Amino acid sequence: MDGAPMLIQIDEDPKLKEECGVAAVYNHPDAARQVYLSLYALQHRGQESAGIATADGTNLSNIKGMGLVADIFTEDVLAKLKGDQAIGHTRYSTTGDSALLNAQPIRVESTKGMIAIAHNGNLINLGNIRARLERAGAFFQTTSDSEIIVQLIAHSKENTLVDAIADSLSQVDGAFSIVMMTRDRIFAARDPRGFRPLSMGRIENPDGPDTIVFASETCAFDLLRAKYVRDVEPGELVMVSKDGVTSRRFSSGVPQSSCIFEQVYFARPDSRIYNRWVQESREEMGRQLARESGVDADLVVPVPDSGVTAAIGYAAESGIPFRFGLIRNHYVGRTFIEPEQRVRDFGVKLKLNPVRNLLEGKRIILIDDSIIRGTTSRKIVRMVRAAGAKEVHMRISCPPTTSPCYYGVDTPSKRELIAANQSVAEIERFIEADSLAYLSLDGLKHACDGGEGNQYCVACYTGQYPTPVIDVDEILPATAAR
Known part of the structure; x- marks a missing residue:
């Protein structure tokens, strides 16, 4: 009608x-x-x-x-x-x-x-x-x-x-x-x-x-x-x-x-997997990220919920205060009644909302676990800046995701992964951040050290797969198993 x-x-x-x-x-x-x-x-x-x-x-x-x-x-x-x-x-x-x-x-x-x-x-x-x-x-x-x-x-x-x-x-x-x-x-x-x-x-x-x-x-x-x-x-x-x-x-x-991304994102922080507590690994990722790519700022703000634990570690190591400057709506479904006047970045705004009085006039370090296509990160950076942030620095608690997974993770194809096609500097410009830095692969391994044999699959960051044969024509990343 x-x-x-x-x-x-x-x-x-x-x-x-x-x-x-x-x-x-x-x-x-x-x-x-x-x-x-x-x-x-x-x-x-x-x-x-x-x-x-x-x-x-x-x-x-x-x-x-x-x-x-x-x-x-x-x-x-x-x-x-x-x-x-x-x-x-x-x-x-x-x-x-x-x-x-x-x-x-x-x-x-x-x-x-x-x-x-x-x-x-x-x-x-x-x-x-x-x-x-x-x-x-x-x-x-x-x-x-x-x-x-x-x-x-x-x-x-x-x-x-x-x-x-x-x-x-x-x-x-x-x-x-x-x-x-x-x-x-x-x-x-x-x-x-x-x-x-x-x-x-x-x-x-x-x-x-x-x-x-x-x-x-x-x-x-x-x-x-x-x-x-x-x-x-x-x-x-x-x-x-x-x-x-x-x-x-x-x-x-x-x-x-063992899949290292279980430690980065998939598993719950209160779980122990590969003989290591996930909370411990993620906090150490944040600490290591602060050591590798610290920047002067006023607040450490996680992208909820995936960036929270690493942000706690980053704040502890850097001494910069941790604040929930973005609030996540946990009750969002898949379909919505569109507002009469089109809202820019409608989907992201439904899920996240900035706490303006915390962000306004501040230099913000945004912590997230990964950047996949880059479009959502750009929307979040814009949202924080529109809330009055003076500077927005994005920090990611794992290395750039450059390759699809064939072992049970629904990953976009290589052409859709922004880090497979653009440099960190180019991604920084695309998401419109004042600076962007990822955790190094050595830093990630260090953060997860002490687990089950300390042997992890890191193919999504290196493209070096642990199995000898993968038929990429038959197993499409976007439809690969559980």
Whole structure:
């Protein structure tokens, strides 16, 4: 209707997208609710869809839906999920379409029995394997790469399920932290390079065997009152059954390449991943950034929420006061009624608003974790300057992102990454900052030092990938796995 407000879609957050989160619980009378709480803590790792599968020794149930965990799993829905073991998944799609059929856990009936799987990561050799399985008669229910693993298990010539799982995992390449479930067992595994985190915890039970839990991040254990035990090691398959917890190696001798961007942005600050607290790493990134590229200023202001922890470290090291000069609206959806008079940079203004009395007349250091395309950073710099800031200096707590990721991060193509095509000086002019500086790669590694073997994948900053072969024609960065 003429003159009526128009519903428009605003650009989504330009940050690199979280991959997915997985969780598993064995031996708990209300396993579904425990996994629900775990997924609630892991919601930041994917907001597209979620699912929970449960088993009671005889039956295996599975409920999935599109949307947020709390919206899908009401009390009535959780009541339908019976059993003392469960696995769950919260998804951001990077391989496979954004549709309910690709929501996880994926459940498959095979000659090895009923199996459910939840996967965080991205397989880089799925094209050849899928074609081989289809020639062998495999019928795929989804377009997700996660189903490849289940189909490999179903078609394995190994006699036992454990051997079939180990055999299957040894055939796939790329990033995978997975939890699997049969009617009476839970499995957890991590790829040989340890790209993605996966931890094991324990809930003590004075009246019987303890409850064993797994999660992508340890922040999930806090809601369950579970104690962190250890990380699942790269190349390890952990099995939990009535006989207890056992483990075996399905691969060894591969250099570790844990994703350093988990420390920079993806993981929650209250999580411990790769045997290192994320909060500690991020504060040290800010401290190191201040050592490398300090500038005279009046205030350190984070771009919320991603720049907050590094900004705390920067302020502590530099002695410049920390202030929340930008306020984030956490209740913004994807569509909005457009105002009658067009507002410049409408989407960013809906999400962020400057505190004018803090910024006016001040020299501001803006701290953020990354610059991807540069357009949002420019809008934020303009916003701070329009609020009266005398100078605006942008500082980034990681090196320039110059290459796409193929291991479970939804990264734009190289032509869309501003740092792949422009120098730091050119980016500085583009975002209209008085100065721009990134944390050096050595500085980032130093900030994350002391973790799990101190061996990280930094391909997004160097273009040097840890896997020998990546078919970039088949695996597009914008649609690469979880």
